[in-house]
Amino acid sequence: MSRLLIASIDRFGPLQNDVRDSLNDVAQEVEVIAAGQTIVSPGAPSRLRLLSRGVAFRQHVLAGGGRQILGFATPGDLLDLSGLFTGADHEVRALGPCEIRQISAHEVRLLIRRHPSLLAALCRAVMTEARVQRNWMVGLGRRTALARTANLLCEIYARQAVVAVARDNRCPFPALQSDIADALGLSAVHTHRVLRSLTKSGLATVRDGELVIHDWDGLAALAEFDPEGLRPLHDPRATVPARPAGVADPAMAQAFG
């Protein structure tokens, strides 16, 4: 029963029924991972891993001991797209407690060989991730600490809204201030002050592992948040209804909510 996996891949271009059937037949391994544990090590043998619960992050550690967080993953995200055909070039860790489902590299290879449309979907997944990365690059290079932080919070919420994990303007986000700092290219101290100012402006609060949005419109405006950058790319031949930002995808919501 890999309802979750099918729904997650389906976002990137409607899968044919025969692909769904094949995916259904594949043995799937479920694993629970504690906060802070490594999910994918750099260079690890490739598999197809789906984050089914929790929040994870990708990071690159520098020689000097510092690190840059390269992105966050929320339920419904595939974790090792960057290393599907080869070893991963970065590390993926659990931010909070996570649950993942994975299928072996061998199975993936068989599936892909049998169903080129699956490969196309995975390819679109990779392109979607690359697009999110570009948005981060813009933020790191050209946005102020405040806008950058606001943007991150918008992204975290919008991602989890799709799978209906975010509700009533709140969603899980078990990050330390130093984690947020390493994601935004800031110091932990300054990150704290920025978060503080966001709270005082009545925009959003990060506390006790939870993100609370007080004023979505205000936050999005400050961030110049573009939800388009998060939308999964799909097969252009198929018509997929566009949803406004922060609104759940029915299929994903049913699977993950």
Next chain:
Amino acid sequence: MSRLLIASIDRFGPLQNDVRDSLNDVAQEVEVIAAGQTIVSPGAPSRLRLLSRGVAFRQHVLAGGGRQILGFATPGDLLDLSGLFTGADHEVRALGPCEIRQISAHEVRLLIRRHPSLLAALCRAVMTEARVQRNWMVGLGRRTALARTANLLCEIYARQAVVAVARDNRCPFPALQSDIADALGLSAVHTHRVLRSLTKSGLATVRDGELVIHDWDGLAALAEFDPEGLRPLHDPRATVPARPAGVADPAMAQAFG
């Protein structure tokens, strides 16, 4: 005759002979583009474009008028991977005069349908680009202006060394200081000072549209440059000889040099 295109895609996993044959039969349009002109507009209809001569760059322009350069492309690079199945999310422009070769979206679609291994190769090309982006993110977030600049120069040289366009420690790089600034997330003034200090330290010089490396080892050390991050991903089932940084790929060199 699409020798260049075949060699370029071949980097991302050896193509079967039948794929090569098909690529050979495809009509290819050659276009020359003046410096500064747009090659790919955001949302443009997808095609498969190869940069055969010159240097191009990807950029995202901000509401406030600023911009972030997201990456550079050198001969042998595919230009609209991010929009292969859908519209591009960013702009690609010619930095200096460029020559591109392209095949229509329709042709691409046919080729991909007929040859899944081609799709796999393109997928690896996308993943390779995503990896380069991650390296930029690390730089923008966590490296000093000096290291970041050094890193960029290393990347520009190493990319063009593969296709033997870079030789004798020099290669084309027709960027204004303001271009470099927008790539590194710096101001033009500060970029100038950093370049100046690199020159005075005897490491590298950017002048008259050309990059000259005076001390590769010193520059690479300052940059903590990792050539691994640029290496094209290829099919893990195939054995491809690893080449040290800055050394030409024989096939690419023959095609582009």
Next chain:
DNA sequence: CGACAGTTTGAAGCGGCTCAATCGGGGTGG
């Protein structure tokens, strides 16, 4: 109760920005 991890707050310093002026080269029109 102390030990520890993470948050909070203050103060000082620096990297990089902004503003502003000058310099240099290539093109253009007189």
Next chain:
DNA sequence: CCACCCCGATTGAGCCGCTTCAAACTGTCG
């Protein structure tokens, strides 16, 4: 052939965002 202009490189001065260092505070766990 020269005067002019324009764009980009260059240089200086002052400022601000963010960093670093340091200390106090809070909650949690043994």
